[in-house]
Amino acid sequence: MQNIILFGPPGSGKGTQATRLVEKYKFVHLSTGDLLRSERKRETKLGIEAQKFMVKGELVPDSVVIGMIESAVQEAGDVTGFIFDGYPRTVPQAEALDALLASNEMSIDRVLVLDVNEEESTKRLLDRGKTSNRKDDQDESVIRGRYKVYLDYTVEVAGYYEPKGIVVNIPGEGAIEEITELLASEIEAIA
Numbered sequence: 001m002q003n004i005i006l007f008g009p010p011g012s013g014k015g016t017q018a019t020r021l022v023e024k025y026k027f028v029h030l031s032t033g034d035l036l037r038s039e040r041k042r043e044t045k046l047g048i049e050a051q052k053f054m055v056k057g058e059l060v061p062d063s064v065v066i067g068m069i070e071s072a073v074q075e076a077g078d079v080t081g082f083i084f085d086g087y088p089r090t091v092p093q094a095e096a097l098d099a100l101l102a103s104n105e106m107s108i109d110r111v112l113v114l115d116v117n118e119e120e121s122t123k124r125l126l127d128r129g130k131t132s133n134r135k136d137d138q139d140e141s142v143i144r145g146r147y148k149v150y151l152d153y154t155v156e157v158a159g160y161y162e163p164k165g166i167v168v169n170i171p172g173e174g175a176i177e178e179i180t181e182l183l184a185s186e187i188e189a190i191a
Contacts, residue, residue, distance in 0.1 A: 001079070001080060001081045002025070002027070002080065002081035002109045002110075002190055003081050003083075003084070003101065003107065003109050004021070004027070004082070004084065004108070004110050005083075005084045005087075005108055005110070005111045005112070006018050006084065006085050006112055006183075007112060007113045007114065007158060008114030008115070008116060008172055009114075009118075009121050009154075010121055010143065010146045011116065011120070011121035011125040012114040012121060013116070013176070013179065014086065017114065017176075017179060017180060018031070018083050018085040020180045021183060021184070021187070024184060025187065026080045027080055027081045028072070028081070029082075029083050030069060030082055030084050030085065030087065031085040032065055032068070032086045032087045033086060035068045035069065035072060036060065036068065039071075046067050046068050046071065049064050050064050050065075062090070062092055062093055066097065066100060069084075069100065073104060081109075084097070089154050089157065090153055090154070091156050093157075094160045095160075108164075108166060109166060110166050110168060110187065111158060111161045111166055111168070112170055112187075113167060113170065114170055115169050116172040116173055117173070118147050120173055121143070121147055122143050122147070125137045125143045126138070126140060170182045170186070
């Protein structure tokens with residue numbers, strides 16, 4: 001079993017690459033956004049709890065998010081591995097994820113960081129905003145704010161995993177297929 005964190009700034013292609021890696025390796029794709037939507041739609045206890053925060057425009061607490069991830073891990077059963085997309089976003093979330101995985105006799109094998117500069121990230125998200133109607137992808141100041149949050153808070157997650165020797169930086173600019181191959185070579189190098 002392999003457990004991968006796909007990491008990078010907004011617009012780095014995490015979702016695109018996660019989809020491609022899931023197809024190639026049959027991983028279970030755990031996206032916090034997808035989990036939140038699914039739990040709310042199914043009206044689970046965690047989904048109802050998350051909804052209380054989301055309607056107020058507040059962040060869903062780590063305890064609720066890790067509860068959703070724990071449910072997804074337990075429901076998955078016997079799988080080839082997990083690819084975590086959009087989680088963890090903070091060091092406390094990384095610590096909670098490590099504890100959850102350890103309690104299931106698992107660990108993170110690789111943190112694959114898609115390196116994309118702010119200008120490319122902004123361009124990609126503005127382009128996506130034209131076709132997706134996502135308001136947060138149509139306002140350049142909002143996009144640049146998200147990139148700053150990534151630099152100020154989320155980058156620390158890679159630093160948390162760095163001493164374990166499992167962080168690998170991958171150029172996230174270029175042809176989608178080439179980036180997929182770079183990611184695949186790192187996954188296949190896991191002993």
